[in-house]
Amino acid sequence: MQPLLFETKTVLQESIFVKEVNVKCLTNPLHFHNEYEMVWMTKSNGRRIVGDSIANFSEGDLIIMGPNLPHVMYNDKEYYESDSDREVKAIVTYFRLDWLNDNFLGANEVGKFNDLLKDIQRGIHIYGKSKTQVVTILNQLLISTGLKRIIHLLSILDLLSGTKEYKCLSSTGYTNPHNQKDVQRIDKIYNYVMNNFTQNISLEQTAAMANMTTASFCKYFKGRTQKTFTHFVNEVRIGYACKLLYNDHLTISQICFQSGFNNLTNFNRNFKRFIKISPSDFKRNLKL
Structure with a gap:
């Protein structure tokens, strides 16, 4: 590499x-x-x-x-x-x-x-x-x-x-925490998430891919990215959902599942967490 x-x-x-x-x-x-x-x-x-x-x-x-x-x-x-x-x-x-x-x-x-x-x-x-x-x-x-x-x-x-x-783009006070080995490992994780975020992503499986226990992986990932692994995956999914919301032919329910979420409640909660408004309001604002 x-x-x-x-x-x-x-x-x-x-x-x-x-x-x-x-x-x-x-x-x-x-x-x-x-x-x-x-x-x-x-x-x-x-x-x-x-x-x-x-x-x-x-x-x-x-x-x-x-x-x-x-x-x-x-x-x-x-x-x-x-x-x-x-x-x-x-x-x-x-x-x-x-x-x-x-x-x-x-x-x-x-x-x-x-x-x-x-x-x-x-x-x-x-x-x-x-x-x-x-x-x-x-x-x-x-x-x-x-x-x-x-x-x-x-x-x-x-x-x-x-x-x-x-x-x-980056948060205030962000500094590069990576050494050469870290970047290769984080890149492997990023690639895995980007290729699979529309499906179920197992924390245990991802930790095993990084040759770590689940607890060690969670600590490692947050220390290197300043966010939890679950936060990162949901952030990627919500970003993808925002793109899908521009499609008038998809319902919010369809967008929820196509983005990798398994229920509407979780999808709506995370959408408001990252975008600050509901998916319905986001879609409505696109028509203004």
Whole structure:
């Protein structure tokens, strides 16, 4: 297995490296690296995990993640079928900011810039007009070289330091608790859940897969992800349920069982826990 502390230094000979992704499906494991990463998903959908955050992503999704922040993206199951004609397209930008010295970062004029960098350490999801503006500058960055490319990157960061149109992904105070062995083990668990969350997932079976007793596994998983295993599974299921609620042909009862829950009471309770409103209200709001 490739090291899950991804080293980008081999490609990051300059301060900024941009690559275009065009593949059938996403296959990278849970990983982190020493550079900042901006991902503009131009074609794809699925679920992403950034730190301790789990969320759906779709075409047009734009996020920026700080160094050493564990993350992974999974496509919907249809992407992995042998006869699938779906594809993934994205623009991924890696960049370093180590050339910004303490004198610059300590200046009064860059207070908001420093606040932005702190938020990016947790990962940020950009939306609204700010996303449109960032994408416009990003397209200019793609065709630029040298100093102009750095100027475009700073323009993006300057724009974001003056807007509220982004949401932090990981929780306040989140730190990467993983070593190399941890990441491989957690990645195996994440993969198992993502492939099986619509079915019954046994805590005992998952613990055995991690070569642990149930009690040890529960303690280990919470220590590494800052949430219980049951919380994690239900969070994934509710995220999937939110996508299904956009389908007018499915009843809430059908969505409940297709998301992996075995009764409506449990489904409704967890939905309100994570989304703060009932499934019925969520579906009703989609029609407003």
